[in-house]
Amino acid sequence: MTRVVLPYHLKSLAKVDGEVEVEARTVSEVLDALEAAHPVLRGTMRDAAGKRRPFVRFFACQEDISHTSYDEALPALVLAGSEPLLVIGAMAGG
Amino acid sequence: MAGVRVLVGTRKGAFVLTSDEGRRDWKIEGPHFAGWEIYHVAGSPIDPDRIWASQSGGWFGQVMQHSKDGGQTWDAVGNDFSYATQAGTHQHYDGTLKPWVFNRVWHIEPSLTDVDTVYAGVEDAALFKSTDSGTTWNELTALREHGTGPEWQPGAGGLCLHTILLHPTDENRIFTAISAAGAFRSDDGGGSWLPINKGLLSGEIPQQEAEVGHCVHKIAMHPDRPDTLFMQKHWDVMRSDNAGDQWVDVGGDLPTDFGFAIDVHAHEPETVYVVPITSDYLHVAHEGRLRVYRSRTGGNEWEPLTKGLPQEHCYVNVLRDAMAVDKLDECGVYFGTTGGQVYASPDGGDTWDAIVRDLPAVLSVEVQTLA
Numbered sequence A: 001m002t003r004v005v006l007p008y009h010l011k012s013l014a015k016v017d018g019e020v021e022v023e024a025r026t027v028s029e030v031l032d033a034l035e036a037a038h039p040v041l042r043g044t045m046r047d048a049a050g051k052r053r054p055f056v057r058f059f060a061c062q063e064d065i066s067h068t069s070y071d072e073a074l075p076a077l078v079l080a081g082s083e084p085l086l087v088i089g090a091m092a093g094g
Numbered sequence B: 001m002a003g004v005r006v007l008v009g010t011r012k013g014a015f016v017l018t019s020d021e022g023r024r025d026w027k028i029e030g031p032h033f034a035g036w037e038i039y040h041v042a043g044s045p046i047d048p049d050r051i052w053a054s055q056s057g058g059w060f061g062q063v064m065q066h067s068k069d070g071g072q073t074w075d076a077v078g079n080d081f082s083y084a085t086q087a088g089t090h091q092h093y094d095g096t097l098k099p100w101v102f103n104r105v106w107h108i109e110p111s112l113t114d115v116d117t118v119y120a121g122v123e124d125a126a127l128f129k130s131t132d133s134g135t136t137w138n139e140l141t142a143l144r145e146h147g148t149g150p151e152w153q154p155g156a157g158g159l160c161l162h163t164i165l166l167h168p169t170d171e172n173r174i175f176t177a178i179s180a181a182g183a184f185r186s187d188d189g190g191g192s193w194l195p196i197n198k199g200l201l202s203g204e205i206p207q208q209e210a211e212v213g214h215c216v217h218k219i220a221m222h223p224d225r226p227d228t229l230f231m232q233k234h235w236d237v238m239r240s241d242n243a244g245d246q247w248v249d250v251g252g253d254l255p256t257d258f259g260f261a262i263d264v265h266a267h268e269p270e271t272v273y274v275v276p277i278t279s280d281y282l283h284v285a286h287e288g289r290l291r292v293y294r295s296r297t298g299g300n301e302w303e304p305l306t307k308g309l310p311q312e313h314c315y316v317n318v319l320r321d322a323m324a325v326d327k328l329d330e331c332g333v334y335f336g337t338t339g340g341q342v343y344a345s346p347d348g349g350d351t352w353d354a355i356v357r358d359l360p361a362v363l364s365v366e367v368q369t370l371a
Helices: A008-014 A027-037
Strands: A002-005 A020-022 A056-060 A085-089 B003-010 B013-020 B027-032 B037-043 B051-057 B061-067 B075-077 B089-091 B097-099 B104-110 B118-123 B126-130 B160-166 B174-179 B182-186 B216-221 B229-233 B237-240 B262-264 B272-274 B292-295 B303-305 B323-325 B333-336 B342-345 B353-356 B362-370
Touching (some): A002 A027, A020 A027, B003 B333, B061 B104, B174 B216
Parallel strands (some): B323 B362
Antiparallel strands (some): A002 A020, A056 A085, B061 B075, B118 B160, B160 B174, B216 B229, B333 B342, B342 B353
16 A cells, blocks of 8 residues: 655545555556545645646655656655655745 | 524634624634635525535645534535536736646535535636536536636735625626726526626726726615615725626715725615725734724715724724624624634624634624524
8 A cells, every 4th residue: 555645734624644555656546545435635735737746846765756757656665655755835934 | 583694704613603693792703714814605595504614724725514414513515616618727917828727616505596506706706606506516607718717816815706796686697806907797508608897997997998807895785775875995995886797986075995894784875884094014903993984875975883893903904704794683794803712793884892812813704584
């Protein structure tokens, strides 16, 4: 299982605490699985056309993977469940 | 229990304020959707327990919420506001062309006749309609595709469709207003639209009497006289008695006719309320005094209403959707400020008291009169 950490507002929307676990090997699959399990998240991380929202970023293993292909396999440590995929609201609050 | 429910949208969540008919003792619930911008919360005139809220933010986009129990519990509904046809371009602030991009829902207008039908006005300006309580949204494309669209430009808040007025007896007649495009009327349920801006004069556009481009801030209507409309424009308070075909200036003796909010007394179609704001460069209460002005003559002659409102050192704004009236026998008037106060007058504006003083900046205020 892939562990996912959602930001505060998305946890509130999805009504979940802590980490979420999904069956997924890529960012695309993570988003598909999250949206399937929590339809309220549709449109919050990527728009209706599938484009990542500008203030959303994806971090894994201390790397920003927001700009890599979302069909690439996630880092091995994430796939192994040792590290989570972090969904981050960009630091834009001032 | 007869009373009122005030639905408040703020920069950081929604609040529900309830009171009995006396409107002196209030119960305050919230924040709902804490941390999100709640541009508008509106209830069905058919079933007041059916309420919709527009929840949005810069990080995670648009969410629409729906309550079936008067705001006690909420469920997210559809949030796909994709334009139904090629989006095209409108003017940007500097006059260059900019593609139409959905940003947020500014205004929600539940149907007067069908409890599952609700309209949404969005930025960049377009009108959407749902017939399944908000599960799915379909754009009424004729408005955005109006031939004048490339001449529309954003106001300070964006190119927003902020006003939707539904005719009380003719389902096909809809009024909308867009900042900064102007007012539009449909006589065929949104299938086509007519700009209704004759008589408006705007010094902020090259041709002051242009067909479109006017920064209309809000329009209000009394349901007993649906051909009479009152408008708070960027500058100027205007009136039309022929469904927008022609407007006349009724700012009269107002100390300044800049402002955002406007509304009409629930039982007196010629009694109108505005909150004068200093100017287009100074979006604060005029002279540091928070005054509602009331006209009992449909405009031109205005009286300041100040009892219970701060009359010195007050520099808040009252935004376009942040004023409303109730329908109790003695009409109540309500407004919210960017300083987080929500004021209520249970006597038509004669006296005021703050229901609550320290909310986040208030974006919208709606009132439901409960049987």
